[in-house]
Amino acid sequence: MSLSLFLVQVFNGLQYGLILFLIASGLTLIFGIMGIINLAHGAFYMLGAYVAFGIAQSSGSLVLAVLGAVATMAALGFVIERVLIGRLYNRNHLDQVLITFGLILVFDEAQRIIWGSDVHSVAIPPALSSSFQVSDIMAFSYYRIFVTVVCAVLAVTMALVIQKTKLGMWIRAGASNREMVSSLGVDINMLFALVFAAGAALTGFAGAISVPLTSVSPGMGDAIIIISFVVVVIGGVGSIKGAFFGALLIGLADTFGRVLLPQFSSFLVYAIMAGVLLWRPQGLFARA
Amino acid sequence: MTAAPEVLVAGKGLHTYYGYSHVLHGVDFSVRAGETVCLMGRNGMGKTTLLRTLLGHVRARRGTVHVRGEDMTQARTSRIIRKGIAYVPEGRGIFANLTVREHLVMAARPGFDGRNEWTIERVLASFPRLSERLTSQGTNLSGGEQQMLAIGRALLTNPDLLILDEATEGLAPLIRQQIWFVVHDIKETGIATIIVDKNVDVLLDLSDRATIMVKGEIVYDGDCDTLRHSPDILNTHVGI
Ligand SMILES: Nc1ncnc2c1ncn2[C@@H]1O[C@H](COP(=O)(O)OP(=O)(O)OP(=O)(O)O)[C@@H](O)[C@H]1O
Ligand SMILES: [Mg+2]
Numbered sequence: 001m002s003l004s005l006f007l008v009q010v011f012n013g014l015q016y017g018l019i020l021f022l023i024a025s026g027l028t029l030i031f032g033i034m035g036i037i038n039l040a041h042g043a044f045y046m047l048g049a050y051v052a053f054g055i056a057q058s059s060g061s062l063v064l065a066v067l068g069a070v071a072t073m074a075a076l077g078f079v080i081e082r083v084l085i086g087r088l089y090n091r092n093h094l095d096q097v098l099i100t101f102g103l104i105l106v107f108d109e110a111q112r113i114i115w116g117s118d119v120h121s122v123a124i125p126p127a128l129s130s131s132f133q134v135s136d137i138m139a140f141s142y143y144r145i146f147v148t149v150v151c152a153v154l155a156v157t158m159a160l161v162i163q164k165t166k167l168g169m170w171i172r173a174g175a176s177n178r179e180m181v182s183s184l185g186v187d188i189n190m191l192f193a194l195v196f197a198a199g200a201a202l203t204g205f206a207g208a209i210s211v212p213l214t215s216v217s218p219g220m221g222d223a224i225i226i227i228s229f230v231v232v233v234i235g236g237v238g239s240i241k242g243a244f245f246g247a248l249l250i251g252l253a254d255t256f257g258r259v260l261l262p263q264f265s266s267f268l269v270y271a272i273m274a275g276v277l278l279w280r281p282q283g284l285f286a287r288a
Numbered sequence: 289m290t291a292a293p294e295v296l297v298a299g300k301g302l303h304t305y306y307g308y309s310h311v312l313h314g315v316d317f318s319v320r321a322g323e324t325v326c327l328m329g330r331n332g333m334g335k336t337t338l339l340r341t342l343l344g345h346v347r348a349r350r351g352t353v354h355v356r357g358e359d360m361t362q363a364r365t366s367r368i369i370r371k372g373i374a375y376v377p378e379g380r381g382i383f384a385n386l387t388v389r390e391h392l393v394m395a396a397r398p399g400f401d402g403r404n405e406w407t408i409e410r411v412l413a414s415f416p417r418l419s420e421r422l423t424s425q426g427t428n429l430s431g432g433e434q435q436m437l438a439i440g441r442a443l444l445t446n447p448d449l450l451i452l453d454e455a456t457e458g459l460a461p462l463i464r465q466q467i468w469f470v471v472h473d474i475k476e477t478g479i480a481t482i483i484v485d486k487n488v489d490v491l492l493d494l495s496d497r498a499t500i501m502v503k504g505e506i507v508y509d510g511d512c513d514t515l516r517h518s519p520d521i522l523n524t525h526v527g528i
Binding site (some may be wrong): 104166169170173175176179180182183184185186187188189225 | 345377381386394419424441445
């Protein structure tokens with residue numbers, strides 16, 4: 001493998017890893033803080049992509065498409081939390097899995113009714129459609145660079161909000177003692193609804209911004225939810241930091257696996273998960 | 289004669305259940321602005337349940353809760369609290385995953401009338417011990433430090449009423465003394481308090497009014513002096 005090929009793969013792996021982080025961070029927060037296993041998180045990714053596709057089709061603007069997808073998913077996430085998820089906090093995980101699995105079926109069917117079963121694609125916006133030539137055969141796509149930068153900025157922003165702001169402290173405190181947080185005058189139900197909505201919005205954003213890179217297809221949420229759970233488990237359930245490193249690890253492993261060991265690539269991430277769990281059964285950054 | 293101070297919190301005819309178990313049997317309980325009230329009673333009599341009912345953590349099946357004259361029987365806890373109430377729960381409610389500084393920062397806000405008397409600096413001045421532990425995680429604190437943090441955090445919400453459940457339970461005598469000292473200071477600043485504790489003598493010296501709860505009913509509600517001179521009441525209902 002030449003150096004330039006190596007660099008391009010590292011870059012692609014990081015870019016994919018950051019997308020995975022946006023998805024897995026919501027999943028791990030919602031599980032770690034609210035104790036909810038949300039199987040429908042991948043459906044949010046799929047819906048974000050489809051809404052973006054729909055808006056891009058009619059308006060021709062990818063920016064509008066991404067913003068519209070984020071707003072739609074935030075609103076949908078908020079409503080779902082208020083109407084359904086909010087009732088599940090004191091229920092066992094089986095009930096949660098049943099309800100959120102039911103949501104997958106509903107969203108998949110809605111997607112088929114609205115957009116049909118065809119595979120669609122959206123062109124990269126002209127301004128970013130060229131690429132940065134590394135060598136005669138290797139290039140970094142400007143759009144991928146753009147996605148990477150945006151995702152990295154989002155990841156840093158999220159870390160700052162959670163670590164440094166009052167809102168972040170309320171969220172973390174809510175994970176250890178909900179009743180006490182409300183005893184300090186914080187509307188914990190509203191706070192959790194906002195966290196859930198933010199998780200849905202981030203995932204919808206990941207889906208929307210990936211549209212020009214991957215195609216838009218039915219079932220795209222199912223693949224991503226599995227890999228996102230792998231990331232969450234590797235990182236340590238509930239840990240944002242763990243989700244970050246887990247996502248980068250899986251992003252790189254998956255990307256290199258496809259290049260170096262194409263026949264084993266789908267197996268590789270699970271082998272890594274098994275390896276990490278043998279070494280650290282609670283994941284890389286288990287919460288105390 | 290001046291008008292009596294405003295009633296901050298009033299529970300009327302409260303009946304609270306945990307599932308089938310009927311814990312409060314028609315409790316009337318109220319506190320006025322600036323008043324220090326102690327709530328005494330043996331273990332399991334329903335003191336904590338009464339406080340949690342007033343704050344909306346558990347709902348009374350019958351009866352009403354009014355805060356500053358407004359019916360709050362069905363209100364969310366956060367709304368009740370934001371009318372100027374702070375709560376230091378039994379067990380202290382320290383967050384395992386937050387530092388001491390974060391506990392203080394997350395709680396700080398102006399009071400019901402916009403007052404900002406309690407700042408982080410003032411809390412740290414009242415509890416010098418905490419300033420040495422600002423970066424420690426909540427769970428790494430001793431029991432006394434946790435209680436100081438819980439009280440400091442409560443004060444940072446600039447409350448008009450401070451509710452202290454088991455103010456000194458499980459603390460060493462010296463630390464207890466410190467806590468009582470601070471509670472006394474808080475009383476002097478005019479903040480009303482509801483105090484639950486097992487130290488009857490301290491409570492009677494500190495409080496303006498005493499209440500005793502037996503099996504989910506208030507059996508005594510009156511001045512402290514009468515109680516001090518009625519060892520029989522104390523013996524039967526509180527046990528000293
Ligand atoms: N969450 C709960 N679920 C079921 N029963 C409860 C619960 N909390 C308290 N109880 C029961 O309600 C009754 C009153 O309890 P409560 O904690 O209010 O008493 P207390 O006067 O505060 O006692 P202590 O002095 O031990 O703190 C007890 O019989 C207790 O076992
Ligand atoms: Mg109690």
